[in-house]
Amino acid sequence: MITREKTSAQELAEKWVNQQLESGKTAEDLHKTMFVYGDSVMEAQMDEQGTLQMKNKNEGSIVIFRTPEPQPGPMCRCCGMDYDNEKEALQCCAYID
Numbered sequence: 001m002i003t004r005e006k007t008s009a010q011e012l013a014e015k016w017v018n019q020q021l022e023s024g025k026t027a028e029d030l031h032k033t034m035f036v037y038g039d040s041v042m043e044a045q046m047d048e049q050g051t052l053q054m055k056n057k058n059e060g061s062i063v064i065f066r067t068p069e070p071q072p073g074p075m076c077r078c079c080g081m082d083y084d085n086e087k088e089a090l091q092c093c094a095y096i097d
């Protein structure tokens with residue numbers, strides 16, 4: 001189970017790296033890119049031959065803090081126009097039928 005998860009995480013990271021290389025990035029650009037997948041952390045490291053290797057950096061649990069998304073203000077659900085208050089937003093398209 002754990003082995004399988006590690007494999008797919010590594011596969012995803014390698015796939016991403018290959019896509020980046022195909023789109024013109026160099027191994028040097030991607031050197032030290034970190035990948036987090038569940039509780040797995042990997043880092044792409046360039047070896048002496050200039051080849052990127054996936055190194056497992058798993059050391060205990062992973063905790064990720066994300067900054068909260070900005071909350072949108074009152075908005076008309078019909079046309080998406082922004083308003084200063086909920087009442088105006090509700091009235092916006094209320095009379096159009």
Ligand SMILES: [Zn+2]
Nearest residue numbers: 076079092093
């Ligand atoms: Zn509206």
